[in-house]
Amino acid sequence: MTSHALPKQVVEVCTTWLDLVDGLAPGLVTGLHVRGGVGFGEFVPGVSDIDMVAVLAHRRSYAEVDALAESHALLGERGLAAPLDGVHVTASDLARDPDDCPDVPCVLHGWFEAEGRYDVSPVGWHELAFHSVPVRGDLPAVWTDHDRLLAFTRNALATEWAAHASSLAKFPDEAATDAATWHVLGAARLLHLVQTGRQTSKSAAGRWALATLDEQWHPVLHDALRLRDGLPGTSPYADPADRGADVAAFVAHVVASA
Template identity: 45%
Template sequence: MTDKIDVSVEAVCAAYLDLADRHAPGLVEGLYLQGSAALGDFTPGVSDVDFVAVIPEGADVEPLREVHARLKERGRSPHFDGLYVTWDDLRRDPEQTPARPGVHAWRFEAESRFERHLVTWHVLAQSGVTVRGPAVAEVGVHTDWDLLARRTRENLAGYWTRWAEKSSRTTSLWGLAALVPARTSWGALGVTRLHHTLAAGEVTSKTAAGEYALRLFDERWHRIVREALRIRKGGAALYRNPFARRADLIAYMRMVLANVP
């Protein structure tokens, strides 16, 4: 492993490969990291380890169920979440590839669409960390910026706009959930990350997205952005009143959504 990563990330990768090589010899031909570990934003105790593992076409994948069950039993933290692909899958539009094994929150599924989308492929091509196999640049990972940009705008106009509107209904389940600190981080940094993707032409981390917002947006929004970063990274709370924090969160998200590049 040539890239510098957090020791807990290195430990869970080593444990996984040890189990894979013992229970399914020769099955895992490549292992790459995407997500926060690849984007330099891994936060112990908060972030998951997002992996992409390469297996041969037509391989028996059932041994992987045992591998992930045993990895969970070892009590490894953080979660080791990801998907299995073939080398050819990585060179194609992920939407056109078949469902293959995936793991989320320790749950293994033999056929899954989890994380099988252009964002994963772009992060892998842009910043992927090689744990096993050829360097990412040699793999020829498929990218399509125009399509990714279009889907990013659709995501903002659809999922995130609905998220903000539902969370603004103060007495609804969504509105009550928006009082939880983690929802502030998810909402504020989520829309900002996509805004930055469209503005910069690359996928960024949540922390870098927050720093981008502090540079770009008016000072009136800095408190809620700093609170979102604080929730992710730690530190003293900037709000005593969760209702005030929710109001600022919704106002900030609406502002970002109204100013998509």
């Protein structure tokens, strides 16, 4: 677990949600911990989501699941700075292998799912254990296994990220958009984990890749960091199609390297 001051926007979103859920289901949420870019101290206003894990006092009832759903719906209506994404689990869920965790209430970009598995994985558990900041309560014991973390990441690259690489090559218009930043820095983040054994943020992974990988990848990495971090300057790509080709090639390179 890390320790640093939370950005004002993060505090506002988290405390607003806690007030809402406490009013709808008093005593249900005993802990709230933020991770992701916030946990790594790399929150980018206007770009970053707020990744969280809410710890529940007990296995939730149907009425309490409805209360969780309503609390997130109400939060979305407030129009605050960033969406609150994550899972709602018990301490006993966190204490065991995530493969043994049952489906749990999840929320992603305002979409609430009563039984889901968003980030119920070795990556999510490991990041929570070592790179999270408490908003409410002490973090309970969290299961981690470094070998499983690496194996899970390699498998993700060989399956879903290989599919991303194939899709980007087939649909170059998608690869050419600003949204391709997610693909470039997301892939760099996984490669960083496989090669160094350590988790990091998307932006930090992009900076690591610039210092580590061949210069042919520097333009697409610079462009991704420019877009994500709001850095000054213009794109090195005069033609969006050239960016799209480099995005697709970079993701394919990361998949092959790992």
